[in-house]
Amino acid sequence: MAERLENTRKFQADVEQCMKCGFCGYFCPIYREEHEEKGLARGKDQLIRSALQGEQDLTKGFYEAIDNCLLCRTCVQYCPAKTRIDHAVTAARADYVAEKNLPPAKRIVFRYVLPHRRLFGLALRLASWFQGLLPRGQGRFRHLPQFLSALGAGRAIPDIAPRFLRTILPERSPAAGAPKYRIGFFSGCATEYVFPEIGEMIVDVLRNLDCEVVFDRRQGCCGAPVYLSGDFHTARKMAARNVEAFEDYDYVVTGCATCGSGLSEYPTYLADTPEKKERFERFAAKVKDFNKFVIDVLAADLDRLTLKPRFHGKTVTWHDPCHLARYQEVRTQPRKILQALEGLRFVEMSDADRCCGLGGSFSITHYDVSRKIADHKSDAIAACGADAVVTACPGCMIQLRDALARRNMDVEVLHIGELFTVRPQSKQT
Amino acid sequence: MAYEQFANRLADIVGKANVLASEEDRKVYSYDGTSTWTHKPDLVVFPTETEHVEAVLKLANENRIPVTPRGGGTNVSGGSVPIRGGIVLVMTKMNKILSVDAANLSARVQAGVVLMDLQTALAKERLFFPPDPQSFLGATLGGIIAENAGGPVCLKYGVTKQYVLGLKAVLPTGRIVEFGGSTVKNVVGYDLVSLVTGSEGTLAVVTEAVLRLLPLPPARKTIIALFDDLPKSGETVGKILDAGTIPAKIELLDNWVVRSINRITGMGLPEDAAAMLMFECDGTEDVVEHDSRNVIRVCEEVGATQVLVADDPAKAQAYWKARSAGFAAVFGAAPTVLAEDVTVPRTRMAEFIQRVTAICKKADLEVTVIGHAGDGNLHPSVMTDAKDPAHFQKAQRAVDEIIEAAVEFGGVLSGEHGIGLEKQKFMRRTQDPIFIDLMRNIKDIFDPNGILNPGKIWEDRSG
């Protein structure tokens, strides 16, 4: 049998950083709603420390504490002692899952549905058929009826797309000009099944910026929702498959903040041998968020970006996804793009990098708090007067649309890739 | 003793969701900001209105259940640790700012409001609450009042007790009382507001407070001065004050902290600096201009090796951030850090720091001294490891000596953190017995059954 708390022990030094000042409370979106110590990084840290000292069993109460975290890293960003509670919580979840297994719903989804692309598609088809029976909200959103309260009573969920990205996008999209790079496009589940048109648009932008784009069919789920929930075992298989598929490209580009950070963190959580660690690190270095790739890697001439006519005269604001701003340090790049788009007005909302409250499955298991956290976002969006909120994370988009719909706010939620097209290489150069 | 049997009755008062009794919940309410004190409560109770506190205390008083009030749990004296078990009464869900009265420069708040949230709300009206404990991100006003907290700006603005006009509180017997009022001048009888302020949660549970505010100074400036010898920094502080300038803050950092700031921020400060002073002048533009010129002049006259002026807010912010980083580095520098809170007369500060250094050198211990130089409040921090008994004992002995030295220099053993559990053993040694006796008698009047935060400030009669 594996050593008890094998994963957590690897992050023992992180756990022991905490000096109990409690400053995390000010930054924790959950604590700011609940005001209870167990929700706080300090509380979680103390429980995990206690487990490492052999004074705390992996009880239901322990799981509730470590499960009640968005992994938004806001507290990590400001922690004076630089405590990596995100590492500690993720590893503690893994040890819990290893000892006690996942809750049944997550078990089925992670172990049987997510790893099998075809089955996933089928399951979603079936779901979309059921969705047809649900009351329709605005646009492509539906309201979940009361009896599905496990998924959050009254919440708006997106329609499953009529055609998945795989059936729309060719495997290879040639560069418009002389190819600069050969890149692998990592769509991620939400883009593949819910927002396939965003996937198409991103690929189109990259192609016109002279990249050969391959939508490699071998890709699967990035594994982030799986390993961040503690199922390292399943996620290792997913990681193996994605690394295998993508390691020969110049870059792996994704329009999903969570996938980007999810792929980049393979070495932290999933490398169980030194060889794998090295291989995962090499792979992670190739992973680039769409914004970062356009600005930092391609250093694209932003004059070539043309705002789509339907956005002319609109005012937009940017929502920083946690997985972009805090996990990948991508903050300035999307703002540069938005500010460069002629005909568009850009305004900052207050606390643009405040978590939207989704936290993956957190929004399903803790919908009540998740919704309250999202309401602060709606307030900030309303106050800045934007017609649309732009971001680069399909997860955040789903959450924001739900939040804005609940308030009947007439504000669009867009992926940055939807806003513009790229003019072919300008003639004057 | 176990009090689980009362959980249902408490739930009737505050609601089921506001009574916690799981092993994990009890564990996370067993500690505060100290590294040594922990004790689990039997029950965790969250009131959301004053009447809840009233009913909980009545029940507790009738049944002799110990009750320990708790705010943000950031105190560093063991104050909110429920050392006798019973109920931890957590005030964090009473967190509303009830009103801000700009015309009368006052605000009414519930006890669980976090200081930073209050300051953010006040800043919108160009007001502020001057006491600035550096734990403002976690400390609640109830805890700040109970500890009579102060921070860097208290040199110019004073400490919490100067900014509490009135209190709504509940006595341990379950009686709601209102002390003080909402005016600055008030001499109606004994000053019970001041008595409760700084009583470390042993006399009453504060549920609301009327606070005195000031207009936010329109301008401020940060100045840093480095010295190659410690007494010079002490001399500088004295001379600046003599020159009639009272900066809002004068912070003192020693060589250890200067080096860690360099390491963390790459600021490139002189590595051999024996001391660094950080000043902040605030007020109107011309006052700030005048005061900072004074500060710079004196620093240069006394012989600072380097004087840096932050000309813009971003730079000033970077300096203060560097100071916090240096501060935090102290706590990460060793498995256990014994951070003291002595205060000595300003004029003897340099001499005292030299004594501290000598004590630690003799015992072969690493120590760093940071502090609020304007008021002589110093935090010598001794690095040790509680898991290494021999080393830990040695460190504790050094701390004993440091505290005795502070008293010998005419100082006190705690400037702002309170006595709680951490400093009890020094109370008897350093205080006149009549002082402790009077306090005990006052405590008996407020709390005849000794249920409120028992075991704090002074040692047991038996012990």
Ligand SMILES: Cc1cc2nc3c(=O)[nH]c(=O)nc-3n(C[C@H](O)[C@H](O)[C@H](O)COP(=O)(O)OP(=O)(O)OC[C@H]3O[C@@H](n4cnc5c(N)ncnc54)[C@H](O)[C@@H]3O)c2cc1C
């Ligand atoms: C990094 C750090 C920096 C700090 N800097 C400073 C500083 O610069 N200056 C300073 O003075 N202190 C400082 N402190 C100490 C601490 O933050 C203060 O003592 C603060 O006032 C405690 O507030 P709290 O809400 O956390 O109270 P807690 O720690 O929860 O409780 C403190 C005491 O108050 C009592 N109490 C709490 N709420 C109530 C209430 N509503 N009614 C009655 N009693 C109550 C408790 O029983 C306990 O005895 C610092 C602490 C840390 C960790």
